[in-house]
Amino acid sequence: MQALPQLLWLRCLKSIIDFSPLTVAPETSVLNAISLMTKQSTQILVVTSSQIVGCLTQQDILHLLASGVDFKTTKVSEVMHTSVITLKLSEFKNMATALSLLNQNNLVFLPIVDSQGQLVGTITSQSICRELSQPTSDYDLLVNHQKAKLDHEAVLETTGIPVFDVEAKFQNITACKQAESALRETQQQLQAILDNSSAVIYVIDTKNQFLLINRKFEQLFKITQDQIIGKSIYDIWSADIADGFAANNHQVVAGNISIEAEEVVPHEDGLHTYLSVKSPLKNADGLPYAVCSISTDITDRKIAEESLLRFCQAIESTSDAICMADITGKPIYVNSGFTELYEYTLKEFQAVGGALTIFQHPAQLQQVLMTIYKGEPWRGEVTMRSRSSHIMQIYLRAYVIKDTNGKIIGTVATHTDVTQRRQAEIALLVSQQRLQYLLDSSPAVIYTAKASGDFGGTFVSENVSTILGYEAKEMIEDSSFWASRIHPEDLPDVFTELSKVLEQEQYKLEYRFLHQDGSYRWLYDKGKLLRDDTGNPLELVGYLAEITDRKQLEQELRVALEKEKELSELKSRFVSMTSHEFRTPLSTILSSAELLEHYHQKWTEEKKLTHLRRIQTAVKRMTDMLNDVLVIGKVEAGNLEFKPKSFDLVAYCHELVAEMQLNFNYQRVINFISQDESASCCMDNKLLGHILSNLLSNAIKYSPANSAVKFTLACENGQAIFEIQDWGIGIPPEDLPHLFExxxxxxxxxNILGTGLGLAIVKRCVDIHQGEIFVTSKLEVGTLFTVTLPFNNRNIS
Structure with missing residues (x-):
């Protein structure tokens, strides 16, 4: 039994070594090394012929990113650390040795080498702690033996009746003493390892009483092992805290499994959150007799995660593109605006290397990183490219993210696409320069005026009649002539600006002026104050130029920009609709065609016919969608023809209802009600079909299977009034204003199929008929559409 501790330690030492560590060759590119590190580790060893020649960490990658290194062409050997701390296998006597080296040197892992310096494997703090929670069967035997011996002695002392003969199990008292000595030695070594761990480690029996704690536990709760052993968790913590621990311990014992749990622990500065790995300690029969807990304080991380989550929720709704990265530069979040702008999802953006991919000029990225890592925000315009190589001007705002201790944990950047704005500004600037040239090269109305009061004119050049239609004489004779013809909305601003002329010496005005023909013209009025030799104000001198064209151009540019925005939104909706709605019928056609190709010789005619009908149905679905797109396209282009003709409206509705029920395989009942047996009208039956069939099909689609659709026709005051009522899902109130877009x-x-075009077509067709459409709806109750159309549309053009 004396050799048992040594054998036990050798077995434990072997079990904590990772014999397949993450390694790369020196000639590996930094980009490939980053890819491996992202998936598996935060550090990587560089090995040649099993010899360690260097290492590379994620912190090194961050510095390389800031310095603008090309990851694709740079080799690991050019940037790696050549000094690596290792431990020889022959010197690896116990876990305390490895744990001490890890803690003293702040290592992610400790490489183990043989006598020739060749890599054997690596050890981490996590692998040591994990092993401590999985005792060997020999160790369990000693513990069970010791417990049985103590229980036997206690019963014997109390009652005088031996429960069982421990010595008969171990042959003689000498073997028992040797086992006890080995157990004590093992426990001492185990305690030394636990005390060297930076984690909080403790062992609790099935009654939630402490059996063992490490030094970190003693320091945290200011209690010694002698003071806490045998006490319950309810003696240490309040009931609400202890209940959480007890529930997690019960889960481990009851399930005989290891778990991870977040537990709240009281500190002097408040409650902290710990991530606890809880594992059962088992006896020789494999039954749990205690729970070993290894806990790490993750309070800062939780605070950062919660803050980040709130931040993400806030920015997900913005139209700007938002990207966040960790301290290594790896993207950890992009919002939908980013994906739309750059055409990368988060995983795709991570895979291509992050920010380097979208910066058109890497030097700009380097400048941004150097600025923000100095603690300063970065704002400015940069040139970016999307996945499809679309070049954009972006207004970028970048900042670092810090935890509660002020430590940098990542970065966040907001991207605003200003490409169109820049183009519009350039267009506007060109327009202004063109107009300025015309003003400088063309005669302008030159004038002088009083420097105060009503600022009435004292001189006006004769060409005023060409620009404004008035004679110069009438503008001078009436002192209030000029002020009385300024547009009432502009007059207060004009006089406010002129009241400052004594201080500012000059002025520039733009206002609307009443032309002799009764229309208002925009004027550009520029002038300055003249003073006499003593500095007293004399008069204003300036010139007037008509800028109506420029103002109209500015308005047209604003309208054009709004139209472009609307077209962009329409395009996005169209792409989204087609990609979603066409996928299902295309998949149906493909699958049925492939099945017919491979199995037609084995199938019956009925089964072949089933798949042919599936193809026909899918093609019809796609054809209907394309027809809707063509119809709405004709409407937008103004090419939808209106051809009214006379027909019986009641008979038309009966035929339409029959056709609709046939198309839907009589899945819904359409109850058509008309006050009249017949009603002659003059309408475009094709457009009327678009109106009624779309409304009826929507009523059927969005109604329960066992419900009916009510369709009524009333003829009143020269109008046909159609009402289509369903008892379906209804329309949310916030969607009603956009229903016909x-x-x-x-x-x-x-998941109900639809293109979003039906009601838009209905509205256009109703407008062409010079009719009206109304809708009332209540969620989960139903919807009522009311359409009124004139009976006689013969004169509508």
Whole structure:
């Protein structure tokens, strides 16, 4: 039994070594090394012929990123650390040796080498702690033996009746003493290892009483091992804290499994959160008799995560592109705006190397990083490129993210696409320069005026009649002539600005002025104050130029920009609709065609016909969608023809209802009600079909299977009034204002097929008929559409 501790330690030492550590060759590119580190570790060994020649950490990668190194062409050997702390296998006597080296040198892992210096494997603090929670069967035997011996002695002392004969199990008292000595030696070594750990480690029996704690536990709760052994967790913590520990311990014991749990622990400065790895300690029969807990304080991380989560929720709604990265530069979050702008999802952006991929000029990225890591925010315009190589001007705002202790834990950047704004500004600037040239090269109205009061004109050049239609004489004779013809909305601003002329010496005005023909013209009015030799104000001198064209151009540019924005949104909706709605029928066609190709010789005609019908149905679905797109395209282009003709409206509705029920395989009942047996009208039956079929199909699609659709027709005051009532899912109130927009669908439609074009087509067709459409709806109750159309549309053009 004396050899048992040595054998036990040798077995434990072997079990904590990772014999397949993460390694790369010196000629490996830094980009490939980063890819491996991202997936597996925060540090990597560089090895040649099993000899360690260096190492590389994520912190090194961050510094390389800031210095602008090209990761694709740079080799690991050019940037690695050549000095690596190792431990020879022959010197690896116990876990305390390895744990001490890890803690003293702040190592992620400790390489183990043989006598020739060749790499054997690596050890980490986690592997040591993990082994401590999995005792060997020999160790369990000693513990069980010791417990049985103590229990036997206690019963014997109390009652005088031996429970069992321990010595008969071990043959003689000498063997028992040797086992006890080995156990004490093992326990001492185990305690030394536990005390060297930076984690909080403790062992609790199945009654939640402490059996063992390490030094970190003693320091944290200011209690010694002698004071706590045998006490319950309820003696140390309040009931609400202890209940959480007890529940987790019960889960470990009851399930005989290891778990990870977040536990709240009281500190002097408040409650902290610990991540605890709890494992059962088992006896020789494999039954748990205690729980070993290894706990690490993750309070700072939790605070950072919660703060980051709140931040993410806030920025997900913004239209700007947002990207966050960790301290190594690896992207950890992008919002939907980023994905839309740069065409990368988070995983795709991580895979291509992050920020380096989208910066058109790497030097700009280096400048941004150097600024923010000095603790200063970075703001400015940069040139970016999307996944499809689209070049954009971006207004970038970048900052570092810090934890509660002020430590930098990552970065966040906001990207605003200003490409269109820049183009618009350039266009506006060109327009202004062009107009300025015209003003400088063309005659302008030159004038002088009083320097105060009503600022009435004292001189006006004769060409005023060409620009404003008035004679110069009438503008001078009436002192209030000029002020009385300024647009009432502009007059206060003009006089406010002129009241400052004594201080500012000059002025520039833009205002609307009443032309002789009764229209208002925009004027550019620029002048300065003249003074006499003693400094007293004399008069104002300046010139007037008409800038109506420029103002109209500015307005047109603003309208054009708004139109471009609307077209962009429409395009996004169209792409989203087609990619979603076309996928299902195309998949159906492909799968059925492939099945027919490979199995047609084995199938019956009925089964072949089933798949052919599936293909026909899918093609019809796609055809209907394309027809909707073509119809809405004709409407937008103004090419939708209106051809009214006379027909019986009641008979038309009966035929339409029959056709609709047939198309939907009689899955819903359409109850058509008309006050009249017949009603002659003059309408475009094709456009009327678009209106009614879309409304009826929507009522059917969004109604329960066992419900009916009510369709009524009333003829009153020269109008046809159609009402289509369903008892389906209803329309959310916030969606009602957008209901007739192209490609718009309510947020509660779920997986129900649709393009978002039906109601847009309905609205256009109703407008062409010079009719009206109304909708009332209540969620989960139903929807009522009311359409009124004139009976006689013969004169509508």
């Amino acid at each position: 192209s490609f718009y669908r309510a947020q509660n439609v779920g």
